[in-house]
Amino acid sequence: MAYTENDLKEDLKGKEYEFGFTTDIESDKISAGLNENVVRLISEKKNEPDWLLDYRLRAFRTWEKMEEPEWAHVKYDKPDFQAISYYAAPKQPKVLNSLDEVDPELRKTMDKLGISIEEQKRLSGVAVDFVMDSVSVATSFKEKLAELGIIFCSFSEAVKEHPELIKKYLGTVVPMTDNFYAALNSAVFSDGSFCYIPKGVRCPMELSTYFRINESGTGQFERTLVVADKGSYCSYLEGCTAPQRDENQLHAAVVELIALDDAEIKYSTVQNWYPGDQDGVGGVFNFVTKRGLCETNAKISWTQVETGSAVTWKYPSCVLKGDNSSGEFYSVAVTNNFQQADTGTKMLHIGKNTRSTIISKGISAGKSQNSYRGLVKIGKGASGARNFSQCDSLLMSDRCGAHTFPYIECENSTAKIEHEATTSKIGEDQLFYCLQRGIDEEKAISLIVNGYAKEVLNKLPMEFAVEAQKLLEISLEGSVG
Amino acid sequence: MSAAESKKEKFLSGISAGSSVHSTTAMNKLNGLDFPTRKTEEWKYTRVSKLINSNLTKGEALLDAEVFSIQQLDSYKVIFTNGNLTHSDLEDNSSISIRRLTENDVLLNSQANEEEIFTTINLAYEHGGLYIHVSSGAIIDKPVEIIHLVDGKNTFAQIRKLVVLEPGSELQLVEGYYSSEHGFAFSNIVSEIIVKRNAKLHLDKIQSESEEHWQINSEYVYQEQDSSFSINTITVNGGMVRNGLNIVVDGSNCETSLNGLYYLKGNQHVDNHTKVDHKKPHCTSSELYKGILDDAATGVFNGKVFVREDAQKIEAFQQNNNVILSDEANMNAKPELEIYADDVKCSHGSTTGQFDNDAIFYLRTRGVGEKNAKNLMVSAFAEDVLQHVKNQPVRTHINTLLKTRFDWKL
Numbered sequence: 001m002a003y004t005e006n007d008l009k010e011d012l013k014g015k016e017y018e019f020g021f022t023t024d025i026e027s028d029k030i031s032a033g034l035n036e037n038v039v040r041l042i043s044e045k046k047n048e049p050d051w052l053l054d055y056r057l058r059a060f061r062t063w064e065k066m067e068e069p070e071w072a073h074v075k076y077d078k079p080d081f082q083a084i085s086y087y088a089a090p091k092q093p094k095v096l097n098s099l100d101e102v103d104p105e106l107r108k109t110m111d112k113l114g115i116s117i118e119e120q121k122r123l124s125g126v127a128v129d130f131v132m133d134s135v136s137v138a139t140s141f142k143e144k145l146a147e148l149g150i151i152f153c154s155f156s157e158a159v160k161e162h163p164e165l166i167k168k169y170l171g172t173v174v175p176m177t178d179n180f181y182a183a184l185n186s187a188v189f190s191d192g193s194f195c196y197i198p199k200g201v202r203c204p205m206e207l208s209t210y211f212r213i214n215e216s217g218t219g220q221f222e223r224t225l226v227v228a229d230k231g232s233y234c235s236y237l238e239g240c241t242a243p244q245r246d247e248n249q250l251h252a253a254v255v256e257l258i259a260l261d262d263a264e265i266k267y268s269t270v271q272n273w274y275p276g277d278q279d280g281v282g283g284v285f286n287f288v289t290k291r292g293l294c295e296t297n298a299k300i301s302w303t304q305v306e307t308g309s310a311v312t313w314k315y316p317s318c319v320l321k322g323d324n325s326s327g328e329f330y331s332v333a334v335t336n337n338f339q340q341a342d343t344g345t346k347m348l349h350i351g352k353n354t355r356s357t358i359i360s361k362g363i364s365a366g367k368s369q370n371s372y373r374g375l376v377k378i379g380k381g382a383s384g385a386r387n388f389s390q391c392d393s394l395l396m397s398d399r400c401g402a403h404t405f406p407y408i409e410c411e412n413s414t415a416k417i418e419h420e421a422t423t424s425k426i427g428e429d430q431l432f433y434c435l436q437r438g439i440d441e442e443k444a445i446s447l448i449v450n451g452y453a454k455e456v457l458n459k460l461p462m463e464f465a466v467e468a469q470k471l472l473e474i475s476l477e478g479s480v481g
Numbered sequence: 482m483s484a485a486e487s488k489k490e491k492f493l494s495g496i497s498a499g500s501s502v503h504s505t506t507a508m509n510k511l512n513g514l515d516f517p518t519r520k521t522e523e524w525k526y527t528r529v530s531k532l533i534n535s536n537l538t539k540g541e542a543l544l545d546a547e548v549f550s551i552q553q554l555d556s557y558k559v560i561f562t563n564g565n566l567t568h569s570d571l572e573d574n575s576s577i578s579i580r581r582l583t584e585n586d587v588l589l590n591s592q593a594n595e596e597e598i599f600t601t602i603n604l605a606y607e608h609g610g611l612y613i614h615v616s617s618g619a620i621i622d623k624p625v626e627i628i629h630l631v632d633g634k635n636t637f638a639q640i641r642k643l644v645v646l647e648p649g650s651e652l653q654l655v656e657g658y659y660s661s662e663h664g665f666a667f668s669n670i671v672s673e674i675i676v677k678r679n680a681k682l683h684l685d686k687i688q689s690e691s692e693e694h695w696q697i698n699s700e701y702v703y704q705e706q707d708s709s710f711s712i713n714t715i716t717v718n719g720g721m722v723r724n725g726l727n728i729v730v731d732g733s734n735c736e737t738s739l740n741g742l743y744y745l746k747g748n749q750h751v752d753n754h755t756k757v758d759h760k761k762p763h764c765t766s767s768e769l770y771k772g773i774l775d776d777a778a779t780g781v782f783n784g785k786v787f788v789r790e791d792a793q794k795i796e797a798f799q800q801n802n803n804v805i806l807s808d809e810a811n812m813n814a815k816p817e818l819e820i821y822a823d824d825v826k827c828s829h830g831s832t833t834g835q836f837d838n839d840a841i842f843y844l845r846t847r848g849v850g851e852k853n854a855k856n857l858m859v860s861a862f863a864e865d866v867l868q869h870v871k872n873q874p875v876r877t878h879i880n881t882l883l884k885t886r887f888d889w890k891l
Contacts, residue, residue, distance in 0.1 A: 395823035398824070406831070407813070408833060413805040417834065419829075421818060425825075
């Protein structure tokens with residue numbers, strides 16, 4: 001008998017989250033709750049200087065006065081901020097010099113994730129800053145990068161060794177008062193990555209961080225700061241997974257990118273946090289603030305593949321401050337079962353002749369809700385600004401939703417803005433054609449979906465593109481209806 | 482009394498409360514409503530503080546509106562001056578009935594009771610009313626022409642219309658909004674339209690009030706199976722115009738067509754909000770809104786298309802194009818889609834830009850002056866919308882209004 005859609009659906013129902021395992025490492029976790037003392041405690045545990053403690057406290061006081069936003073097109077039970085433990089670091093006796101010193105359990109986790117550091121080193125030359133439960137445990141390729149003057153280290157290390165850079169740039173793109181979750185992150189961020197590319201240097205390899213939420217009942221609050229000095233270039237990869245857990249885990253990160261004159265930053269994310277099971281139980285709340293600042297002639301490019309998380313709330317943005325700067329946003333967001341995603345971008349055109357491109361591809365299946373929400377704002381002074389946006393949605397079941405909420409604000413008469421959006425399902429004739437050529441339904445769907453998302457996947461660095469393609473297949477198998 | 486409440490009371494002090502049961506219900510609801518602010522998503526780009534801080538009174542009905550009637554249009558004529566029904570070719574025959582709206586006319590369309598403050602005010606306070614009823618199977622050959630004229634003496638004009646098309650009937654409506662040349666006034670207009678099975682309604686709305694005039698115009702349309710509804714909203718003038726077009730398509734095989742043109746200059750502000758809610762399968766809707774913004778004018782377009790669960794085979798298209806002619810002008814567009822069914826074809830497109838300089842250059846090389854070249858481009862741009870105005874006298878009337886206001890010599 002032919003393999004029907006229903007068979008495929010059955011097969012898939014049982015499709016478990018492939019990264020659902022926990023690692024037994026003794027973890028240094030502080031008790032749940034959030035108050036000024038907790039903020040002080042985090043700062044103390046990390047031996048932070050006074051100015052940073054002061055920054056955290058100011059953020060905490062701002063946060064206390066703020067209310068959780070409700071405008072996003074998502075429904076969820078608000079997290080209880082007093083039930084979360086705000087710090088969980090794997091216990092590490094000392095700073096590590098080589099990978100051999102890393103706890104074997106931890107190494108196993110990395111192997112399971114398929115990002116074995118050795119292999120990465122050997123095969124792709126990627127430097128990985130591995131963040132497990134908020135604390136950076138291993139950074140590879142450091143010396144090689146150091147020769148070029150590139151700083152790529154954990155955030156805490158950067159605070160100790162390059163306080164002047166952190167002081168200068170921290171919170172300049174995402175101020176602590178920006179929004180509820182940014183304020184929370186500014187108060188309790190545990191660790192993250194810091195990257196600085198000196199003037200005129202072209203970073204020879206892809207810089208990469210892997211986030212993983214391990215401890216149950218913890219929130220991951222990492223902070224990433226990438227500064228590309230004049231005329232430099234870097235490509236940064238970020239990947240995220242979380243083990244399977246029934247309760248919802250909170251992830252509220254802040255990513256700040258600063259591209260000074262003539263610099264270029266390419267930031268790619270593959271997000272595969274635990275999406276909850278097929279009944280919508282559990283999963284990660286992904287509330288992330290990502291923003292980049294472009295000075296004259298600079299360029300920032302965001303590429304994201306979002307397949308995980310129960311609830312996603314994420315708008316990587318570009319502030320096109322300098323003349324001739326440009327911003328790009330390429331996104332594929334896949335939701336299945338009960339997942340909800342409200343994601344998009346903001347392009348703020350301030351400088352003259354600024355350009356921005358938005359390509360967003362949403363795919364919704366099961367009973368999920370997938371929204372694109374974006375803002376294109378052309379300021380008064382942004383003469384000659386140019387924007388092109390395209391938001392397509394693909395619907396794979398009759399119980400899911402695809403929504404588009406674009407905001408277009410134009411204050412300049414020389415600007416050109418184009419926006420288009422379409423919503424449709426996989427064409428039956430496309431499917432028929434594939435079947436007729438001997439390609440089975442499952443393969444055909446994967447082929448069509450990958451073709452649909454190709455524009456975005458093409459923008460990902462090689463290694464990531466392969467992974468992303470696989471992820472798409474895993475998340476969507478059998479969900480056509 | 483809170484500050485918000487006293488503001489409401491002051492704003493409404495010039496008009497008197499209605500006496501019907503519906504008015505009382507609306508009045509109770511009004512207590513719980515506040516004026517929209519910057520934080521109100523539906524009013525994000527439109528400020529009403531100037532309006533609610535003004536002192537408005539009930540206007541007298543003394544004006545002569547005949548001058549505004551469309552030349553060579555054979556129609557049933559209804560005239561409102563300052564919100565009062567002052568003239569009407571009243572009809573009550575077997576096919577059409579045109580009469581004053583009475584307290585007993587039950588609100589057929591419950592969606593008009595939405596939590597929208599201006600709609601609620603319209604119902605709670607005294608308003609001039611019109612009721613048009615087209616009998617089953619009647620095809621009305623003459624359009625009904627409704628002229629609204631408001632005097633700029635801080636007039637607060639309230640009008641409410643109820644239009645019911647029984648199954649299989651057809652009607653064409655032409656609405657014109659005018660005011661005296663100067664002075665502040667505010668019109669709060671609510672229309673409820675029910676298009677029953679297989680009925681067909683076409684509406685041409687022409688807005689040409691003074692630059693000091695404010696208008697909030699809310700339409701609540703309910704479509705039954707196999708029906709067709711189309712509207713052309715042409716905004717030629719008006720200080721602040723807000724058009725809220727809410728359409729519920731609650732039957733399969735319906736057609737909905739919304740077209741709009743706004744050409745603004747000076748400090749004009751026009752806000753077009755459309756909402757098409759597809760509740761049943763096999764329907765099509767198309768939207769085309771085009772705008773030209775000059776001087777310090779600001780425009781808002783917010784189009785929303787809902788496709789509810791199980792409303793399969795919907796084709797919904799939405800397009801919004803804007804041309805900005807000056808650096809002071811400002812356009813905010815928000816074309817939205819909310820789709821809960823999978824077998825649909827929905828798309829929207831929105832552009833904001835300028836006229837092609839090459840095209841203008843070409844025209845100039847052919848001896849057309851710069852100003853005329855621009856006007857030619859504007860009229861070509863507007864034609865896409867104006868071609869949907871099929872009634873020739875109405876079309877000529879719109880052209881005359883545009884020519885007078887924008888000094889077109891084409």
